[in-house]
Amino acid sequence: MTHDLTPRPLNPAPPAPDFAWPGGKKSAVFIGFDVDAETAWIGNTPANVNRMVTTSHGGYDARVGIAKILDLMADLSLKGTFFIPGWTAEAHPAACEAIVAAGHEIGHHGYLHKLPDRDRLDEAYDEIDRGLAALKARLGVVPVGYRAPSGENFPELLAHLTARGLRYSSSFRDDIRPYRHLLADGRPGPVEIPVNYAFDDWNFGMTARTSPRSIFGRDMILPLWRDEFAATHDWGGVTTMVLHPQVSGRPMRWHILRDFLTEVAAREDVWIATGAEITAHYEACEAAR
Numbered sequence: 001m002t003h004d005l006t007p008r009p010l011n012p013a014p015p016a017p018d019f020a021w022p023g024g025k026k027s028a029v030f031i032g033f034d035v036d037a038e039t040a041w042i043g044n045t046p047a048n049v050n051r052m053v054t055t056s057h058g059g060y061d062a063r064v065g066i067a068k069i070l071d072l073m074a075d076l077s078l079k080g081t082f083f084i085p086g087w088t089a090e091a092h093p094a095a096c097e098a099i100v101a102a103g104h105e106i107g108h109h110g111y112l113h114k115l116p117d118r119d120r121l122d123e124a125y126d127e128i129d130r131g132l133a134a135l136k137a138r139l140g141v142v143p144v145g146y147r148a149p150s151g152e153n154f155p156e157l158l159a160h161l162t163a164r165g166l167r168y169s170s171s172f173r174d175d176i177r178p179y180r181h182l183l184a185d186g187r188p189g190p191v192e193i194p195v196n197y198a199f200d201d202w203n204f205g206m207t208a209r210t211s212p213r214s215i216f217g218r219d220m221i222l223p224l225w226r227d228e229f230a231a232t233h234d235w236g237g238v239t240t241m242v243l244h245p246q247v248s249g250r251p252m253r254w255h256i257l258r259d260f261l262t263e264v265a266a267r268e269d270v271w272i273a274t275g276a277e278i279t280a281h282y283e284a285c286e287a288a289r
């Protein structure tokens with residue numbers, strides 16, 4: 001693929017429209033979990049399939065992390081969205097069925113967590129279609145939401161998501177309020193519920209031999225989350241969390257997450273909603289305009 005570097009907005013979507021959150025709430029919180037399991041380690045690096053300790057980071061999901069996260073959400077009476085790669089649903093059906101049984105939304109997160117690459121369109125489409133088939137076959141779910149594995153997207157993929165009935169995406173970093181994508185041919189694309197990178201627990205809670213980084217504890221993370229949430233709330237945005245059971249299902253991180261969500265859930269002026277609920281609200285406001 002050649003690289004068209006012509007100056008232009010690289011995301012052609014119009015600005016996020018003005019609309020009110022339901023019930024007079026001032027902002028929204030979208031609790032999203034990416035249930036990567038081992039796919040985070042083998043999807044883009046297949047040689048890791050022969051490295052049991054490396055992949056055991058992801059194995060934590062089914063052994064411990066998912067159950068602990070489900071306990072936490074049940075304790076706080078919260079519903080979230082769990083983005084599950086098709087491979088995870090096939091490898092760990094019992095752990096994934098428990099997420100469905102608890103009443104959470106299931107979202108699409110690729111099949112083997114391969115980074116969507118515009119130079120490999122067939123592979124990118126295949127990840128979508130195999131992921132859809134696996135979620136349907138193993139969990140009986142037809143997802144309406146998509147979060148890109150490794151957080152990448154491009155025009156042909158947005159069109160493919162639209163063709164497959166995906167109504168929203170939650171990957172882009174370019175806004176604090178939902179907006180609707182514009183496809184390259186001028187048709188409307190999915191609603192985007194943009195993510196807030198300050199709430200991606202992988203950045204400060206995961207370290208491994210092949211991706212060493214500093215990890216941070218409560219004294220760093222809780223103030224960061226409180227401040228970022230308070231400012232997003234003040235601006236009437238959506239606080240979109242990008243959490244992973246293999247990170248936030250760890251003992252210390254689980255407690256940080258519990259304390260943050262307890263504070264947010266205690267507020268009267270915040271709408272805690274799943275991606276599907278936020279999308280349905282956006283669509284209703286759009287239809288009324």
Ligand SMILES: [Zn+2]
Pocket residue numbers: 034035036040109113149150
């Ligand atoms: Zn992921």
